[in-house]
Amino acid sequence: MEQIGAAVVCAVMAVIVAAGYLKGLPVFDLFLEGAAQGVRTAVRLLPTLIGLIAAISMLRASGALELVCGALRPVTEWVGVNPEIVPLALLRPFSGSGATSYVTELYTQYGADSETARLAAILASSTETTFYAAAVYFGGRGFRTTRYAIPAALCGDCMAVVLSLVAVQLFG
């Protein structure tokens, strides 16, 4: 199980470079062009991350998260997960960078290979920022309603929470 991911990553890299090179494309020039775009994205992301990670660190230090998690403890204990997963599940549909910030806090707190951190990583990367995507695609198009889009998308998000727990049980 552990080797599959690494093998796929290497295979994809090889396929991309081989396909480009065999087509006679200037592969390294194209690589640089794409990578430069990555630098711009990272720079644009930086202020957002600073704002959100600072806010989440403050929230943890203030004890507010512990209050919320403490209130939820009976439920999470029954399911058998760390209550600190709950804020992540609630944050994820609203903000991708917020969720990333929260996950890195959990890495620092518990270690990247801890059960909590793994569950958080799986949950955070298995769903998209639901409300953001809905706003991008429906926004500015002059629709009167979004019909059943939001309930259906949130069903998917809830299923992701359940399946994350199943996956950790199933695959270790």
Add this chain to the structure above:
Amino acid sequence: MLNAIWAVLMLLAVFCAAATGNLTAVSKAAAEGAQSAVETALLLAGAMCLWLGLMNIAAHAGLTEKLSRCLMPLLRRLFPEYAAHRAVGEKIAMNLAANMLGMGNAATPLGLAAMDEMQKLSHSDTPTGSMVLFVVMNTAAFQLLPSSVVTLRAAFGSENPYDIMVHIWFVSLGSLLTCILVCKLLERLQRKR
């Protein structure tokens, strides 16, 4: 969206700190959080550049088109109204292929173009079932290479940062299928009414 979330997070932290007497810890956490954000952004930047570079090669080598062509038969069943409209079907397929490859930057303009085409055909200010399904599929995330999570885990000292990829495929595919099923079900229910 973020304006409201951020304001709530910040104010909640300060009020709670004042109530529990944690003000020193919170002011320290603000500075430390800002600092660790810069580190996180730098950690992410490396992998993001690597994959965006590789994906730029993939796009020019026509791999996105190949993947989208593989998706076509499946999409024809999901979006039967557009089986006859090649332009719409192709844009939908390209958007989903770009999403699967983790090319969010390329996926959004393609997706918006697909929405515009679908709206042109429907002449309505109510989204069609296919449009709703398309947006909902974009709120789920099936990714072949969840590269940013792998990078961050590696940076935070994981022994085998790739060991959650199978989990992520399983969960994201299950969530995507749930989205599709619920959409089709709700569409049928609404049509009956």
